[in-house]
Each structure stands twice: as structure tokens, then as C-alpha cells.
Amino acid sequence: MSSSEITLKGFAKRCEAVRDLIDSLLAGRMEQSVLLCGACGVGKSTLATLLAQGLLCGEEDMARRPCxxxxxxxxxxKGTHPDCLKLQPDKGKKTVSVENVRSVLSVLSRSPLEGANRAVLIPRMEQLTDAAQNALLKTLEETQKGTWFLLTTDNETKVLSTIRSRCRTVRVAPFQEEEIASILLSEGVPASRAETAAALSEGSLTSAREIAQDDSFDRTQEWTVSLLFSGRGLEDYARLSFTLKNIKDQTDDILRLGVQELRLLIRRSSAGESLPDWADGVWSHAPIERCRAVLEMILQAQRMRQSNVSASAVMDMLVQQITEETSTWSL
Ligand SMILES: [Zn+2]
Incomplete structure (x- = not known):
């Protein structure tokens, strides 16, 4: 994740827990083991990198760090600082092993190479096997002066409670929609696309970037709206099922976008804000609990895809379910 436009100041504005953490860094009293939790794409590793920069920065005035x-x-x-270590799996592996942990710990037994401080980044704690987490325990318990451990995870439940109890746990809130839109704009994404991607991203910069960079996004959105949100009753189902035969390869994209669009509708509708463009007709005043029921249908379809049910069977069933459901809604 590029972080040129993302600063500690920006993070500090987002939520109190993160602001307190940053205050403690700048005051020179941050705990030596910090666990950053939060959904995928909210910037946990960017924040961890900024904290590491704050610890190792050459600027004397703490309040101005990182420069x-x-x-x-x-x-x-760049990941090339000799006193900023990173614990990650071997190339081609998905898990971090005890050996990986030991090789980082062996570096820690020597003094830092450049200054007094050292940072150890441990991204995706859920990748550490239990044995690897256990191998870390003692080190986290008796941290050496000047060494900070910055752990991140999307899934707190995969982090051993013994590890969690030794860390300051900080939950990183999702990005605000406007924040994401302005980051995308600064990265050269055209305004209208930046807004759409931000609205659909659910506060995840990663998924906003994916949407913004997806060349086939407009077409996928067209398919999604026409298949999932424009049918009214069985006649439409017959028309749509014809289309279905042509979109097999896009099924998973359509399901994913369907979930995002519907969540956006539910969120805006609950907040009394203006609805997405596609939400005309029955959708414009559909009760939220019925929209949630449709959302559940799409999530169920995604689960079926994950268990390898064929794309055409899943879409066929889903489109039928949704057209049946919405045909009962009155205008
Ligand atoms: Zn600096």
C-alpha cells in the first residue's frame, strides 16, 4: 500500500483509540508490543509502518515525527532499514513458522545497527502457526529496551490470548468515505469513479483501489444491476435467465458487487441519505429488512460458490429468488 498521502495525522483523526496510540508514540511512551486489529484494507500495515518510521526517524523533535x-x-x-525487521513467511509459503520467528529473534539478540531503537513488524498475525506464536511469547513478555513489536491482524480470534494479553490492542476504524475518495483522487483516479469506489468500499482502501482500477467495473456494474436489481416477477426471470448464460465468468464479480451495492443501499437508507442511482422503482422505498433478506440471499450464493457449486446453478437460483422476493413488494 502506498502511503505517501496517508499520514499519522490522518489516522489520528479517524478514531480515538488510534489517536491515543499516536499521542503515546509522540510522547515517547508507546507500549513496546502493539496489536493493530481491524477489517481488511483499513490501513493497519500502513499505520504500523508509520509508527516504525516514528520510532526510527532522524528528526529530533518527537512531535514532528515521522518526517x-x-x-x-x-x-x-522501502523495507530496507536494517533496524526495521519484518516477520513474514518464506517465499511461496502461507504460514510463518517457528524457524522464521527464531531467525528474527536471533537478530534481536544483537544491538541495533544504527540508533537506539528498533522495530519489528509482524503483519498478518493470523499467518503465524500456534507454535510460532508461542515462540514469540517470551520475547513479548520481556521486551528489550528500545525494541518495539508492531503486530497486525484482520482476525483477532486467530491470535493466541496469551499474545493478546501482552499487547496493547488498538482497533483501527474503517476509513471515512470522503477520506478514501480524496486519496483516490490524489492517486489520479477520475472524480466520479473515485466517488463510486469510495461509496462501495465499506471503508476499505484496498477494496476501493480494486474497484477504481478494475477496467471492467462499468460493465460488471451494469450486469449486476440488470441481473440482481431490475427483475420484477417470473416474466423478467425468463428474460434474465437468457442473459445469465453469457456471464458465467463474471459470476463472482457480480456477486461481490451485488453485496457491496446492497450494503451501500442499506447504509444510505438507514441514514436517510440519497440512494444509489440503480435504486429506483421498488427499491427506492423497500423496507430495510427486505433489503437485508436479499443481501442474505446473495451472501448465501457466495457461500455456495465457495463450496464449488457451478456458477450457472448459483446465479439461476439467485436471480429466481430475488425476482420472486421483489415481485411481492408493492410500489
Ligand atoms: Zn524521518
């Missing part, structure tokens, strides 16, 4: 431009900051960002 982002000194030799230290640049190397932390």
Missing part, C-alpha cells in the same frame, strides 16, 4: 523524508523514514517505507 517521511529522512534517510531512516525512506528506508523503513
Amino acid at each position: 517521511g523524508v529522512c534517510k531512516s523514514c525512506v528506508r523503513v517505507q
Whole structure:
């Protein structure tokens, strides 16, 4: 994740827990083991990198750290700073092993190479086997002076409670919609697309970037709306099932976008905000609990796809379910 436009100040505005953490870093009293939790794409690893920069930055005035431009900051960002270690799986592996942990710990037994501080980034704690997590325990319990451990995870339940109890746990809130739109704009995404991607991203910059960069997004959105949200009754089902035969390869994209669009509708409708463009006709005043029922149908279809039910069978069933459901809604 590029973080040139994302700063500690921006993070501090987002939620109190993160602001307190940043305050403690800048005051020179941050706990030595920090676990950053939160949904995928909310910027946990970017925040961990910024904290590591803050610890290793060459700027004397703590309040101005990280400067982002000194030799230290640049190397932390590039992943080449000798005192910023990263615990990750071997190439081609999905899990972090005890051996991976031991090799990082062996570096820690020596003094930092450049300054007094050192940071150990441990992204995706859920990738560590239980044995690997256990191998870390003692180190987290008796942290050496000047060494900070910055752990992140999308899934807190996969982190051993013994690890969690030794860390300051900080939950990172999702990005605000406007924040994502302005980051995308600064990355050169055209305004209308930036807004759509931000609205559909549910606060995840990663998924906003995916949507913004997806060349076939407009077409997928057209399919999604026409298949999932424009049918009214069985006649339409016959018309749609003809279309269905042509979109097999796009099924998973359509399901994913269907979930995002519907969540956006539910969110805006609950907040009394203007609905997405596609939500005309019955959708414009559909009760929220009925929209939730349709959302559940699409999620169920996604689960069936994950258990390898064929794309055509899943879409066929889903389109029929939704057209039946919406045909009972009165205009
Ligand atoms: Zn710096």
C-alpha cells in the first residue's frame, strides 16, 4: 500500500483509540508490543509502518515525527532499514513458522545497527502457526529496551490470548468515505469513479483501489444491476435467465458487487441519505429488512460458490429468488 498521502495525522483523526496510540508514540511512551486489529484494507500495515518510521526517524523533535523524508523514514517505507525487521513467511509459503520467528529473534539478540531503537513488524498475525506464536511469547513478555513489536491482524480470534494479553490492542476504524475518495483522487483516479469506489468500499482502501482500477467495473456494474436489481416477477426471470448464460465468468464479480451495492443501499437508507442511482422503482422505498433478506440471499450464493457449486446453478437460483422476493413488494 502506498502511503505517501496517508499520514499519522490522518489516522489520528479517524478514531480515538488510534489517536491515543499516536499521542503515546509522540510522547515517547508507546507500549513496546502493539496489536493493530481491524477489517481488511483499513490501513493497519500502513499505520504500523508509520509508527516504525516514528520510532526510527532522524528528526529530533518527537512531535514532528515521522518526517517521511529522512534517510531512516525512506528506508523503513522501502523495507530496507536494517533496524526495521519484518516477520513474514518464506517465499511461496502461507504460514510463518517457528524457524522464521527464531531467525528474527536471533537478530534481536544483537544491538541495533544504527540508533537506539528498533522495530519489528509482524503483519498478518493470523499467518503465524500456534507454535510460532508461542515462540514469540517470551520475547513479548520481556521486551528489550528500545525494541518495539508492531503486530497486525484482520482476525483477532486467530491470535493466541496469551499474545493478546501482552499487547496493547488498538482497533483501527474503517476509513471515512470522503477520506478514501480524496486519496483516490490524489492517486489520479477520475472524480466520479473515485466517488463510486469510495461509496462501495465499506471503508476499505484496498477494496476501493480494486474497484477504481478494475477496467471492467462499468460493465460488471451494469450486469449486476440488470441481473440482481431490475427483475420484477417470473416474466423478467425468463428474460434474465437468457442473459445469465453469457456471464458465467463474471459470476463472482457480480456477486461481490451485488453485496457491496446492497450494503451501500442499506447504509444510505438507514441514514436517510440519497440512494444509489440503480435504486429506483421498488427499491427506492423497500423496507430495510427486505433489503437485508436479499443481501442474505446473495451472501448465501457466495457461500455456495465457495463450496464449488457451478456458477450457472448459483446465479439461476439467485436471480429466481430475488425476482420472486421483489415481485411481492408493492410500489
Ligand atoms: Zn524521518
